[in-house]
Amino acid sequence: MPSQLRRHSSKKMVQNSSSGQTTDQRVGWLRRMVEIRAFEQKVQELFLQGVIPGTTHLCQGQEAVSVGVVSAMRPGDYATVTYRGHGQALALGVPIRSAFAELMGRSTGLCRGLGGSMHFADRERGLLGAFAIVGAGLPVALGAAMSAKFQGSGRVAVTFFGDGATNIGTFHESLNMAAVWKAPIVFVCENNLYGEYSPIGLTTPVNDLASRAGSYGMQSEIVDGMDVAAVNVAAARAVERARAGHGPTLLEMKTYRFSGHSRSDPAKYRPAGELETWKGRDPIKLLNEWLQHQGATTPRAFAQMEQEVQHAVDEAAATAQSDPYPDLEEVYRNVVAS
Amino acid sequence: MSLLAKAHAEVQGPGTVTMTYRQAITAAMQDEMSMDETVVLMGEDVGFPGGVFKTSEGLIEQFGQSRVIDTPICENAFLGVALGMAATGLRPVVEIMFSDFLATGADAMINEIPKFRFMSGGQFTVPLTVRSIGGAAGFGSQHSATAESWYISVDGLKVVTHSSPAAAYRNLRAAIRSDDPILCIEHRGLYSQSGPVFRAPGVELTIGGATVLRRGSDATLVGTMLMVQRGLEAAEQLAQTSGIDVEVIDLQWITPMDIPTVRDSVLRTGRLVVAEEEPHGGGWGALLISKLTQNGVAFAHPPIAVSQLPAPIAFSPPLEALQIPSTQRIVDAITLAAKKGK
Numbered sequence: 264m265p266s267q268l269r270r271h272s273s274k275k276m277v278q279n280s281s282s283g284q285t286t287d288q289r290v291g292w293l294r295r296m297v298e299i300r301a302f303e304q305k306v307q308e309l310f311l312q313g314v315i316p317g318t319t320h321l322c323q324g325q326e327a328v329s330v331g332v333v334s335a336m337r338p339g340d341y342a343t344v345t346y347r348g349h350g351q352a353l354a355l356g357v358p359i360r361s362a363f364a365e366l367m368g369r370s371t372g373l374c375r376g377l378g379g380s381m382h383f384a385d386r387e388r389g390l391l392g393a394f395a396i397v398g399a400g401l402p403v404a405l406g407a408a409m410s411a412k413f414q415g416s417g418r419v420a421v422t423f424f425g426d427g428a429t430n431i432g433t434f435h436e437s438l439n440m441a442a443v444w445k446a447p448i449v450f451v452c453e454n455n456l457y458g459e460y461s462p463i464g465l466t467t468p469v470n471d472l473a474s475r476a477g478s479y480g481m482q483s484e485i486v487d488g489m490d491v492a493a494v495n496v497a498a499a500r501a502v503e504r505a506r507a508g509h510g511p512t513l514l515e516m517k518t519y520r521f522s523g524h525s526r527s528d529p530a531k532y533r534p535a536g537e538l539e540t541w542k543g544r545d546p547i548k549l550l551n552e553w554l555q556h557q558g559a560t561t562p563r564a565f566a567q568m569e570q571e572v573q574h575a576v577d578e579a580a581a582t583a584q585s586d587p588y589p590d591l592e593e594v595y596r597n598v599v600a601s
Numbered sequence: 602m603s604l605l606a607k608a609h610a611e612v613q614g615p616g617t618v619t620m621t622y623r624q625a626i627t628a629a630m631q632d633e634m635s636m637d638e639t640v641v642l643m644g645e646d647v648g649f650p651g652g653v654f655k656t657s658e659g660l661i662e663q664f665g666q667s668r669v670i671d672t673p674i675c676e677n678a679f680l681g682v683a684l685g686m687a688a689t690g691l692r693p694v695v696e697i698m699f700s701d702f703l704a705t706g707a708d709a710m711i712n713e714i715p716k717f718r719f720m721s722g723g724q725f726t727v728p729l730t731v732r733s734i735g736g737a738a739g740f741g742s743q744h745s746a747t748a749e750s751w752y753i754s755v756d757g758l759k760v761v762t763h764s765s766p767a768a769a770y771r772n773l774r775a776a777i778r779s780d781d782p783i784l785c786i787e788h789r790g791l792y793s794q795s796g797p798v799f800r801a802p803g804v805e806l807t808i809g810g811a812t813v814l815r816r817g818s819d820a821t822l823v824g825t826m827l828m829v830q831r832g833l834e835a836a837e838q839l840a841q842t843s844g845i846d847v848e849v850i851d852l853q854w855i856t857p858m859d860i861p862t863v864r865d866s867v868l869r870t871g872r873l874v875v876a877e878e879e880p881h882g883g884g885w886g887a888l889l890i891s892k893l894t895q896n897g898v899a900f901a902h903p904p905i906a907v908s909q910l911p912a913p914i915a916f917s918p919p920l921e922a923l924q925i926p927s928t929q930r931i932v933d934a935i936t937l938a939a940k941k942g943k
Contacts, residue, residue, distance in 0.1 A: 341689065374722035384721035391688055392721060396712050402678040403713070406685020406693075413641070413667055414690060433708075436678030443673070597723040598757050600780035601808075 283499070284492055286559045292334060292491050293554060296326040296547050297569055299350045301576045302359060303522075306349070306366060306380075310526050314584060315366045319380045320347040324489075324521035327546035328453050329354040331494025332421060332514075335502045341389045341407040341420040343400030346381035347453075347520075348393040351423055355388045359576060363583035370589035377589070377597060398431035400424060401450065405437050408448035408505075419505045420448045421498075427458030429472045435479075438513065442479040447505040449498065450513045453488065455520045460532055473515035481513055488516030489544045492553075519544075616801025623792040625766035626656045626732070628800060629773035630694060634664050637692060640777060643670040643679060644696030644732075653698050654734055654789055676702050680709035680731065684717060687729040687782075694777060700735035700748035700786060714782045715757030729782040732773070736788040736827060736878065737921050742913035745921075749786050749825060749855055750877075750884040759783045759808065760855040764829040766796040768812070768853065775806035783808075788826035788878075811859035813866065817848035820872035820935050823863055823889065825852050828876035828926060835931040845939045855885045860892050867893060872938040873904040876926050881908035905934045 303323050309315040322329070329350035336342070344351040352362060357373060365372030366380050374384055381395035391407055394400040404422035411418035428434050429452060441448050452472050456463050469475070476483035482504065486497040494516060501512035519541040523530035530538075554560040560568075620628065634640045642657060642664075648671040651658035661669040672679040676697060683693040697703055703710055710731070717727050735747035752758050759781060763769035769787065776783040814829065815836055822832040829851045836847035848866050852858070867873045873893070875886035886906045894900070907926045915921055 343685075372722070374720060374724070377722045378720045382720040384724055386721070386724040391685065391725070392717065394713075396708055399681065399708060399713055402681025402709075403685035403688070405678075406682040406687070407689045408685075409682060410686050410689035410691050413686075420685075432675070433678045433681065436673070436675035437681075439673055439675070440678065440682065593722075597719045599759075600718065600726045 284495060286554070286557060288334070289492065289550060289554060290559060292330045292495075293547065293550050293560070294568055294572065295330045295354060296491065296550065298359070298572045298576070299326045299329060299353050300547060301569070301572050302353060302362070303349060305576050305580050307522070307526070309580060315380075316368065317379055318525050318527070319366070320525050321522040322347050322350040322520065324541065324545070325453055325455060325518045326350055327491035327494050327550075328423070328451065328488045328516045328518055331491040332423070332451055332498040334495050335498035336419065336421060339389060339416070339418050340502075341391055341404060341411070341418060343391050343404040343420075343422045344383070344393045345397075345400060345424055345428075346393060346395045347425065348383055348423065349380070352383045352385065352390060352393070355385065355390050357383065357385050357388060357390065359579040360583055363580045364586050367583055367586070368588060369583060369586035370593065371583065371586040375589055375593055375597070377593065398424065398428040398433035401428070401433050401437035405441050405446055405448055408441070408446040409444065411447055412444075417506060418447070419502050421451060421502070422448065423451045423453060425458065426452060426454040426456065426463050426467070426472055428452070429475055430458075430467060438476065438479045438481060438511070441511040442481045445508065445510040447508070448511045449501040449505055450511060451498070452513065452515045453518055454515055455518050457520070457524065459524045460528065462532070471515065473513055476513035481511055483513040483515065485515045485517065488518030489546045489549060491546055491550055616803070617797050617799050619795055620766055620798050621793055621795050622763070622766045622769050623654065623656055625770040625798050626773060626787060627658060627660070628798070629770045629777070630657065630660060631663065632800070633774055633777040634660065634668065639690060640692045640694065641668045641670060641686070642694045642696065643672055643683060645672055645674055645698050647671060647696050652696060654792060656787075657696070676706035677709050680706040681713060683729055684709065684714050684727065687727045688717065688725045692728045692777060694730045694732060697731060697733035699744045700733040701743050701746045703733055703748050703751065710752065710758070710784075711755055715755050719757060726780045727782045728780045730773070730776045731782070731784045732787060733784065734787045734789050736790045737914050737925055738790055739916070739918060739921065741916040745914040747786060747788065747826065747878050750879055752784060753855060753883065753885060753888060757782070759857065760786065761853060762786045762825040762855065763788070764791070764826050764851045764853070766794065766798045768851065770798045770800060771804060771806065772853065774804065775808055778806055779808055786826070790827050791830070809854045809857040809859055811853055811862040812851045813848065813862065814851055815847065815849040817846040817870065819846045819870055820874060820938050821848045821850060821863065821866040821870045822874050822876060822931065822935060823850045823852050824876040825855075825885070826878065828878050831926065831928045831931055832876050834928045835935060838928070838932055839935060843936065845935060847935055852885065852889070858885070858889065858892065860896055863889065864893055864896055864898055867898050872902050873900070874931065874934045874938055875904065875906050876931050877906065877908045878925055879909050880911050881906045882911070884908070902938055905938050907931050907934045
């Protein structure tokens with residue numbers, strides 16, 4: 264494995280900046296990241312117990328991207344996410360209980376148990392959907408952005424996708440249209456270095472995916488995706504640019520997934536030491552250390568936060584587990600409106 | 602006036618105007634766009650060029666560039682854009698220049714648009730109309746498909762075809778008004794045909810329903826679009842030459858398919874011929890015969906399918922003409938069906 268695959272390297276990377284961010288806000292982000300981490304760990308655990316069927320694609324390690332970007336959005340803004348989208352859904356405020364119920368295929372689930380792990384959608388919170396086809400969410404988010412532009416609602420659309428999606432047609436087609444139409448949209452690429460089981464260098468000829476924006480005359484930034492504050496700063500800038508009518512931005516978040524691609528993947532293709540290196544830059548650890556350094560939290564307070572979150576997650580999972588399965592009627596009722 | 606237009610002249614009186622099939626398409630969009638400002642049209646060259654087949658002439662002048670949107674050539678992505686628009690308060694109409702290009706948009710047409718509402722547990726509605734233009738006219742293998750049966754196995758997507766100006770106007774307006782995704786197939790061989798169109802507020806806009814265009818007692822001919830026209834011609838010929846009285850039905854909606862109308866007819870006539878401008882395998886003709894059988898039609902005389910020959914459409918005009926069912930092939934099939942019972 265070439266060494267450049269093991270770590271992201273870019274001199275242009277946006278670093279942590281504290282502009283406009285309060286300590287309280289950051290404590291809130293920490294809690295949310297801890298919640299996403301605990302949720303995903305619980306999902307993994309429930310899988311092994313056979314409580315959650317099917318497959319899942321977990322996002323441990325990438326929490327800062329979800330939390331940093333969503334905290335730059337306003338209520339009413341739109342989002343599309345991918346099959347690795349639990350983190351963004353929770354960041355958008357999806358209740359843990361209905362998320363668990365959806366993963367368990369229960370009638371109380373976010374999508375009545377019809378969607379599952381790869382298809383979280385929450386209309387009320389602007390989550391248009393999670394897409395299990397790589398690249399499919401980008402045009403849908405662009406459509407929402409065009410609605411917002413047409414309606415003059417001031418809303419912005421944000422679409423999350425992985426590094427692998429930058430090689431599929433809809434990525435290029437969507438960036439092209441968004442740039443031509445000056446659409447109020449932000450493209451957020453979570454570059455976690457692997458497309459399924461393949462290291463990015465085997466499938467993609469450039470290291471910095473943000474460079475692809477250049478083909479479309481689009482603004483772009485490379486961001487340290489393990490630093491939630493840096494993510495928030497870059498996202499806020501892009502969201503504001505979109506809202507002001509100045510057009511789209513491509514943000515490349517340099518990040519890493521601590522788990523395999525899906526539940527059946529032990530990720531043995533990783534070079535020795537790579538995971539450990541990245542865990543040294545765990546976004547939760549980084550923010551926690553920073554807050555402690557600032558005197559905004561203590562090891563004891565952090566432990567208590569973790570405990571509270573864990574309790575809430577465990578309780579939500581247990582409650583969801585006793586919820587009923589949907590009736591067959593639910594299937595027929597939701598195919599068409601009439 | 603063509604046989605088809607005559608057959609469709611069911612509504613007369615105030616509000617009925619004569620227009621071409623092409624004008625009927627434009628009129629349907631114009632009327633819906635005037636009524637509802639969330640209706641937008643998008644596609645390749647639909648704006649100032651007025652559409653490659655001139656079906657959107659004048660719309661950009663009337664409704665402006667924010668509602669008549671020219672797209673780059675990228676069907677899959679702009680169908681996805683339309684889906685996003687439909688889920689967030691607009692009512693987009695997308696033109697796909699040739700039905701063949703629907704294949705480029707297959708992910709949107711199969712995985713995204715029809716499943717969006719379902720996967721969200723009914724949180725979203727998708728009021729999205731896709732218009733695609735089909736039919737062979739000397740353009741060879743990649744510009745000739747009607748594609749009317751491509752989506753038979755895709756639940757969540759309705760499909761309608763138009764055989765006359767009246768049907769085009771009515772069906773397209775109904776599709777735009779619907780809260781569900783609907784694929785409307787237009788036949789470019791019919792664009793310049795004229796006929797009466799009831800263009801008035803009382804026009805009946807329904808989803809689903811076949812139309813009986815000619816009553817008859819000896820055999821039932823079911824077709825769509827150009828095949829309806831050829832079926833009517835075949836029926837006239839047979840009435841004059843051999844006294845066979847043919848009932849002609851325009852199936853119109855591939856999904857949902859109107860089985861009762863066809864069933865009633867076949868139970869009376871005892872014979873069924875389907876005429877399809879597409880290969881028989883996996884098409885609506887085969888599905889119709891299967892559904893009729895399952896609905897208790899015990900065919901005393903086996904149904905006959907007159908279909909496109911099982912090969913890509915050839916460029917050479919005489920070959921193309923042989924591949925698409927002709928009026929004569931339909932006449933022969935009905936004659937054969939009628940003989941069998943005698």
